[in-house]
Amino acid sequence: MKLSRKFLLIGGLAAVLALSACGQAANKNGNNNTSGNGEAASVGKKVNYQIIGIDPGAGIMKATDEAIKQYDLKDWKLVEGSSAAMTAMLDKSIKKKEPIIITGWTPHWMFSKYDLKFLDDPKKVYGDAEEIHTIARKGLKEKQPVAYEFLNRFEWTSDEMGEIMSAIQDGKDPEAAAKEWADSHGDRVDSWTKDLTPVNGxxxxxSYVAWDSEIASTNLLKYVLESKLGYKVTALQVEAGPMWTGVASGDVDAMAAAWLPLTHADYWAKYKDQVEDLGANMTGVRTGLVVPAYVDIKSIEDLNK
Structure with missing residues (x-):
């Protein structure tokens, strides 16, 4: 009886080892794979091979079209919409812990609210870090020297901008959020307005595009120009094309929303001789494809596996 039990135990152990070896062999040959290429394929199916974008005129949309070509993502489609619609879909997916792929950029409040990551871009379709520049119409320096000098001095950080964006996202009116920030960062505002003589109305x-970052910066500029420097400011929300055209034609005095060198590359190439670049008001910004951190892919290349 004891001998029979011994043989049974040995036989059972042998069977377990055999099954384990078969499983390892299957994985080695690419069968039953639950990570890597399999995960990328699963994400593609779950998101219906869609990349959720914003308005069709945005530079990031053109770059994403190019990324689809460069990475040979034949089955993938870029969905046009708006920044608000994109973030609403992101919020819905994260609440359900479902995968989603979006066109994203920093600075943006969504990186503070959610745990997100950029997908690696080894082909550099989205380029390296970008800058946001202030662009003025020709002749602004001569016609409005106070405004020109203020705009020329204006520069801040993504963290500072993030404070205003977060306040707006939490429900505060953009003008009120800008005023609150300026009033609580008096030294910063003074560095932009020091020794400038206010005008009289x-x-x-x-002009600006309806991106959260540009809503924050333009409302801040409007508040400082009006409350500290005596201007009466009209802020026009338009698409990227009319924003550049307005400054180039002289119908608009300035904008602080030029993403260079990539996002607005076409507009810069077309209008650079008709406008004046006052330089970067923010550095180290970035664009690309973004996913929630729990999505187990790392690179745009993974979408083609």
Whole structure:
């Protein structure tokens, strides 16, 4: 009886080892794979091979079209929409812990609210870090020297911008959020306005695109120009094309929303001789494809596996 039990135990152990070896062999040959290429394929199916984008005129949309070509993502489609629609879909997916792939950029409040990551871009389709530049119409320096000097001095960080964006996202009116930030960062505002003589109600036009970052920066500029420097400012929310055209034609005085060298590359190439670049008001910004951190892919290349 004891001998029979011994043989049974040995036989059972042998069977377990044999099954384990078969499983290892299957994985070695590419069968039953639950990570790597399999994960990428699973993500593609779950998101219906869609990349959720924003408005069709945005530079990041053109770059994403190019990324689809460069990475040979034949089955993938870029979905046009708006920044608000994109972030709403992101929020819905994260609440359900479902995968989603979006066109993203920093600075943006969504990186503070959610745990997100950029997909690696080894082909550099989205380029390296970008800058946000302030662009003025020709002749602004002569016609409005106070405004020109203020805009020329204006520069800040993504963390500073993030404070205003977060306040707006939490429900605060953009103008109120900008005022609150300026009033609590007096030293920063003073560095932009020091020794500038206020004007008496002179008109000034700014334009911007409906990105959260540009809503924050333009409302801040409007508040400082009006409360500290005496201007009457009109802020025009438009698409990227009209924003550049307005400054180039002189119908708009300035904008602080030029993403260079990649996102607005076409507009810069077309209008660079008709506008004046006052330089970067923010450095180290980035664009690309973004996923929630729990999505187990690392690179845009993975989408083609």
């Amino acid at each position: 002179e008109q000034l036009k700014l």
